[in-house]
Amino acid sequence: MPVVFTIKNEEVFALAGLWYIYRPPEGEPIHTCTIVTTDANKFAAKVHNRMPVVLSKKAQGTWMDQAISDVKLLSGLLKPFPEELMEAEEVTLPSPKRSPKRPPSEN
Numbered sequence: 001m002p003v004v005f006t007i008k009n010e011e012v013f014a015l016a017g018l019w020y021i022y023r024p025p026e027g028e029p030i031h032t033c034t035i036v037t038t039d040a041n042k043f044a045a046k047v048h049n050r051m052p053v054v055l056s057k058k059a060q061g062t063w064m065d066q067a068i069s070d071v072k073l074l075s076g077l078l079k080p081f082p083e084e085l086m087e088a089e090e091v092t093l094p095s096p097k098r099s100p101k102r103p104p105s106e107n
Contacts, residue, residue, distance in 0.1 A: 001090045001091075001092070002090070002091050002092075002093055003047050003088050003089065003090055003091070004088065004089050004091050005044065005051075005086055005087070005088050006086070006087050006088075006089070007054065007081075007085055007086060007087075008085050008086065008087055013054055013055075014054070014055045014060045014063075015035050015036070015052045015053060015054060015055065016035070016036040016052070016053035016054075016055055016063055016077065016078065017033055017034060017035050017036060018033065018034050018036060019031070019032065019033040019034075020032050020033075035052050035053075036052070036053045036078060037050045037051060037052055037053065038050070038051060038052075038053050038078050038079060038080055039051075039080055040080060041080035041081060041082070041083040041086075042083055043083035043086050043088070044080070044083070044086070044088075046088075047088070051080060051081070053077065053078050053079070053081075054081035055077065059077045062074070062077060063077055
């Protein structure tokens with residue numbers, strides 16, 4: 001069953017991500033992005049062995065500051081989010097719509 005993870009007492013939270021614009025020798029630029037993952041904490045590990053890097057409010061400013069290039073400082077942000085601050089809920093997904101069966105075509 002699918003699971004939705006949330007952060008306790010937070011409606012919105014930030015994930016660490018990276019973006020890059022690849023400019024090929026010919027053709028249009030290609031915009032790319034990724035969500036950075038880390039080892040799952042014990043709470044998320046019940047579902048998967050990896051989890052997105054969830055940034056605290058303080059870490060968000062550091063992560064987004066393009067003037068910061070200290071690899072040790074930035075790498076220190078790439079850790080599992082504290083499990084005691086997380087919640088999870090099983091959800092059901094809507095069934096895909098199926099088209100009505102058509103009678104075999106007459107030949």
